[in-house]
Amino acid sequence: xxxxxxxxxxxxxxxxxxxxxxxxxxxxxxxxxxxxxxxxxxxxxxxxxxxxxxxxxxxxxxxxxxxxxxxxxxxxxxxxxxxxxxxxxxxxxxxxxxxxxxxxxxxxxxxxxxxxxxxxxxxxxxxxxxxxxxxxxxxxxxxxxxxxxxxxxxxxxxxxxxxxxxxxxxxxxxxxxxxxxxxxxxxxxxxxxxxxxxxxxxxxxxxxxxxxxxxxxxxxxxxxxxxxxxxxxxxxxxxxxxxxxxxxxxxxxxxxxxxxxxxxxxxxxxxxxxxxxxxxxxxxxxxxxxxxxxxxxxxxxxxxxxxxxxxxxxxxxxxxxxxxxxxxxxxx
Amino acid sequence: xxxxxxxxxxxxxxxxxxxxxxxxxxxxxxxxxxxxxxxxxxxxxxxxxxxxxxxxxxxxxxxxxxxxxxxxxxxxxxxxxxxxxxxxxxxxxxxxxxxxxxxxxxxxxxxxxxxxxxxxxxxxxxxxxxxxxxxxxxxxxxxxxxxxxxxxxxxxxxxxxxxxxxxxxxxxxxxxxxxxxxxxxxxxxxxxxxxxxxxxxxxxxxxxxxxxxxxxxxxxxxxxxxxxxxxxxxxxxxxxxxxxxxxxxxxxxxxxxxxxxxxxxxxxxxxxxxxxxxxxxxxxxxxxxxxxxxxxx
Amino acid sequence: xxxxxxxxxxxxxxxxxxxxxxxxxxxxxxxxxxxxxxxxxxxxxxxxxxxxxxxxxxxxxxxxxxxxxxxxxxxxxxxxxxxxxxxxxxxxxxxxxxxxxxxxxxxxxxxxxxxxxxxxxxxxxxxxxxxxxxxxxxxxxxxxxxxxxxxxxxxxxxxxxxxxxxxxxxxxxxxxxxxxxxxxxxxxxxxxxxxxxxxxxxxxxxxxxxxxxxxxxxxxxxxxxxxxxxxxxxxxxxxxxxxxxxxxxxxxxxxxxxxxxxxxxx
Numbered sequence: 093x094x095x096x097x098x099x100x101x102x103x104x105x106x107x108x109x110x111x112x113x114x115x116x117x118x119x120x121x122x123x124x125x126x127x128x129x130x131x132x133x134x135x136x137x138x139x140x141x142x143x144x145x146x147x148x149x150x151x152x153x154x155x156x157x158x159x160x161x162x163x164x165x166x167x168x169x170x171x172x173x174x175x176x177x178x179x180x181x182x183x184x185x186x187x188x189x190x191x192x193x194x195x196x197x198x199x200x201x202x203x204x205x206x207x208x209x210x211x212x213x214x215x216x217x218x219x220x221x222x223x224x225x226x227x228x229x230x231x232x233x234x235x236x237x238x239x240x241x242x243x244x245x246x247x248x249x250x251x252x253x254x255x256x257x258x259x260x261x262x263x264x265x266x267x268x269x270x271x272x273x274x275x276x277x278x279x280x281x282x283x284x285x286x287x288x289x290x291x292x293x294x295x296x297x298x299x300x301x302x303x304x305x306x307x308x309x310x311x312x313x314x315x316x317x318x319x320x321x322x323x324x325x326x327x328x329x330x331x332x333x334x335x336x337x338x339x340x341x342x343x344x345x346x347x348x349x350x351x352x353x354x355x356x357x358x359x360x361x362x363x364x365x366x367x368x369x370x371x372x373x374x375x376x377x378x379x380x381x382x383x384x385x386x387x388x389x390x391x392x393x394x395x396x397x398x399x400x401x402x403x404x405x406x407x408x409x410x411x412x413x414x415x416x417x418x419x420x421x422x423x424x
Numbered sequence: 425x426x427x428x429x430x431x432x433x434x435x436x437x438x439x440x441x442x443x444x445x446x447x448x449x450x451x452x453x454x455x456x457x458x459x460x461x462x463x464x465x466x467x468x469x470x471x472x473x474x475x476x477x478x479x480x481x482x483x484x485x486x487x488x489x490x491x492x493x494x495x496x497x498x499x500x501x502x503x504x505x506x507x508x509x510x511x512x513x514x515x516x517x518x519x520x521x522x523x524x525x526x527x528x529x530x531x532x533x534x535x536x537x538x539x540x541x542x543x544x545x546x547x548x549x550x551x552x553x554x555x556x557x558x559x560x561x562x563x564x565x566x567x568x569x570x571x572x573x574x575x576x577x578x579x580x581x582x583x584x585x586x587x588x589x590x591x592x593x594x595x596x597x598x599x600x601x602x603x604x605x606x607x608x609x610x611x612x613x614x615x616x617x618x619x620x621x622x623x624x625x626x627x628x629x630x631x632x633x634x635x636x637x638x639x640x641x642x643x644x645x646x647x648x649x650x651x652x653x654x655x656x657x658x659x660x661x662x663x664x665x666x667x668x669x670x671x672x673x674x675x676x677x678x679x680x681x682x683x684x685x686x687x688x689x690x691x692x693x694x695x696x697x698x699x700x701x702x703x704x705x706x707x708x709x710x711x712x713x714x715x716x717x718x719x720x721x
Numbered sequence: 722x723x724x725x726x727x728x729x730x731x732x733x734x735x736x737x738x739x740x741x742x743x744x745x746x747x748x749x750x751x752x753x754x755x756x757x758x759x760x761x762x763x764x765x766x767x768x769x770x771x772x773x774x775x776x777x778x779x780x781x782x783x784x785x786x787x788x789x790x791x792x793x794x795x796x797x798x799x800x801x802x803x804x805x806x807x808x809x810x811x812x813x814x815x816x817x818x819x820x821x822x823x824x825x826x827x828x829x830x831x832x833x834x835x836x837x838x839x840x841x842x843x844x845x846x847x848x849x850x851x852x853x854x855x856x857x858x859x860x861x862x863x864x865x866x867x868x869x870x871x872x873x874x875x876x877x878x879x880x881x882x883x884x885x886x887x888x889x890x891x892x893x894x895x896x897x898x899x900x901x902x903x904x905x906x907x908x909x910x911x912x913x914x915x916x917x918x919x920x921x922x923x924x925x926x927x928x929x930x931x932x933x934x935x936x937x938x939x940x941x942x943x944x945x946x947x948x949x950x951x952x953x954x955x956x957x958x959x960x961x962x963x964x965x966x967x968x969x970x971x972x973x974x975x976x977x978x979x980x981x982x983x984x985x986x987x
Contacts, residue, residue: 216692
C-alpha cells in the first residue's frame, strides 16, 4: 500500500469521523426528538470558526491578509471544547427564540432562513471571520510533535476516533435512557407527552443544545484538519446531505445513521474522485448533487425508515410475545 | 443619502416588487391549493429563464421568451405536482418530508441546469431601451415593461380568482379540499390548473428576474427563493392579495434599506423580518391563521 | 361558590370534594362554550358528566385538565387552587386525563408507552447525561414490573413489545387508560372512553372502571350512554348550553323536568 493511498485513506477516515459526529448530532435533534433543524450546518460552521479563531494567532500575523476576531493561539483541547460551548450557546439562543409550536414545514423554513441569515452576516461583517474568503492557515493541533506527515495523519485519525468515542458516550446515554424515551414520546405526540407531565420545551431545548454542541465539535475537528473554512462550505443545502444520510441510514438509530454517514457523505462523495472528470469542469459535481437528490427522493418513497431503522426496545423478562408487526408509518 | 437617491431607490423597489409579486403570487397559489412549500420554485424560475434564453438566442424577441418561459413554467410545475409531489403526499409523506422532497427536486433541477449549461453567466441579448424619467425616478423601458406586465398579470389573476368559476373552485379547494370534493369540485383537475397558472407566473417571474439582472446562472432563481417565501408568508400563505402587498412592501423597503445601509444587508433585513413574522404571526401580517396541519390528499 | 342541594345531601360529614370547580366560564370566538360551571367531585367515587352535544363538557374537562385556560372561575384540587397550573404539572400532582382521540406514542412499544407515562422519573432528568444508567436502573425495573402488572390486568401482556401505532382502536383505548393509571392518579378524567368501541370491549372497560372505583380511585367520566352512566356512577352532573343545570343520581335526574327538556328528550 503506497503512501499516497494511505494518505488518502486516513483523510477519508477523518471525514468519516466528522460525518459520524454530524449525523449523531442531527439525529438527536431530528430522529429522536423530532426537531426540524434545517439550520444544522450553521452550528457546525460556528464551531469551526470558533476553533479556527482560537487556534490561529493574531490576525496581524501571516502578513495580515485575513481579518478575524480573537486569534488566541490556544493549545488543544481548548479550541475543541470552546467550539462545543459556543455552538451550544448559539443553539440555546436560537432554540429559545425559534423552537416554537409551528407546523413542521414552517419550523423548517424558520431554521433554514436563520442559517441563510447567518451566512449573509458572516460574509458581510468581514471583521468577524474574514468574510467570503473565510479562514485559512489554521494550524494543526499538536503540530509540534515529531511526526512525519503520514504519521500525523494517523495521529489525527486517532484523535478523531477519541472524540467520537467520548461523544458517543453522551449520545448513547441520552438515547438509551428514559430521557431518550421521553424525547421520542414528544416526537410522536407532543400534546400527549405534555399532558403526561413531560416538560416538552425544556426537553427540546436540551437536545437542541446538545446537538448543536456536537455539531460545533464536528466543525472544530474538520477545520483543524483541513486548515480552512469559508462560507462556501456551509450553504443551507449541506444540511440536506446530513439529513439524507440520516434518512438513508436509519432515522433515530445511532448505528443506522453511522451507516448513512458512510454511504452518503463519504462513499458517495469520494466515489466521484475515482470517476475520471469528463465533460466540462464541474459536471461531475453537478451530477453528484443530482444523485444525492434522487437518493433522498428514493429513500423517502421506498424506505423512509432507512436501512437500519430505529430498533424496537425490549425489556428482559418478557412473557410470550405475539407476532411482531412492522414499524408504523413515518412521523416526518 | 440624498433625497433623489432615495426616490430612485423607490424606483428600484418598484421593479423588484413587480418581479417579486409575480413570483410570490405563484408560490402562494401553489401553497394555498396544495399546502406544499415548494422549495424548488426558484429553480423552476431559473429553468424557465434558460428556456427563454434559448428562444432569445434563436432570434426570438422578448415576447417570445416570455411566452416560452411562461409555457415551460406552467407545464413543468403542473407535471411536477401531478407526478411527484401529489404522489408523495398520497404515499404518506408528511409536511416536513415534503419540504425535503421539494428541496431535493430543486437541487436536481438546479444541477441539471448546471450540468447542461455550465457554471458561467448568461445574458439575454436585447436592448434595454431608452431611459424614461417619471416623478424623479429613472427607468429603462424594459423595467417599465416589467412593472406593466406585473400589474396586468396581477389584475388578471385577481379577476380569475374572484370572478371565474375556476377561481372559485381553486379558492374552495384551498380552503377545504375535503369539503370542496364533497361539493362536486374535481379537486385534482382544479389543482392541476392551479399549478399551470402558478407555474406560468413562476416562468414569467424567472424571465423578468433575469432581464432585470445583468447576468444569470444556474443558481440565480434559487438565490431569490428566500425573499419569495418571505413575501408569501408576510402576506399570509395562500393569499394572493397579501403576497402582492407584501411584495410591494418588501421590494421598496429592501431597496431603500440598500441605499441607507450596505446593499448586502437588504437581504438580511428581509429575512429577519420573515423570521420574526413566522415566529410571532405564522399566518403572516395579512393572513388569518393557518389551521391545516397536514397536506390534503 | 355554592354546592347544589343534591351534593350537600350526598356528602358524608368530613368528606371533602377531591376536586371542585367554581364559576367556570370560557369563551371561544364570541361564544360561551362554558357559561357557568360549578360542581364538586367526591373522593373515591365515579361522577359522570352528561349533556347534549355542545353543552360544554369537553371544554370543562379541558379546563380541569389544564389544556384550556378558563375565562373566569376556579379549579381546586385536593385543597389547592390549580387554576393557573399548566397541564404537565397537573399530571405530576395526580390529576390525569384521557383523550377521545388516539394519543398513543406510535413509534414506542406498548410497554414503553406505559413506562414513559410515569412523571418524575430519575432517568428523564438531564443529569442522566452525567450519571448514566446507575441513576435510573432501579426505578426503571420497578416501573417495568408495575407496567406488566397493569398489562396483565387489562389482558394485554402479549402486546408488550408491539408498536403502539399498530394497535387496534380498542387496544389503543385500553392503552390510554393503562397509561393514565401509570401516573398513579388521584383523579382520572375520562373523556368518552367508550366512543367508537365495540360492545364487548365496552363491557370489559366498564368492568375495569368499576374495579378501579372499588379500589378507591376518583373518576370524572364524560359519557353519552346513559345505561353505563347509571351503572357506574354514584353522582351525575348534567350540563346544557355551557351551564350545569342539575346534579344528582340518575333516578333523581330523570324526575326533573329541566333535565328531561334539555337532554333526555332532545
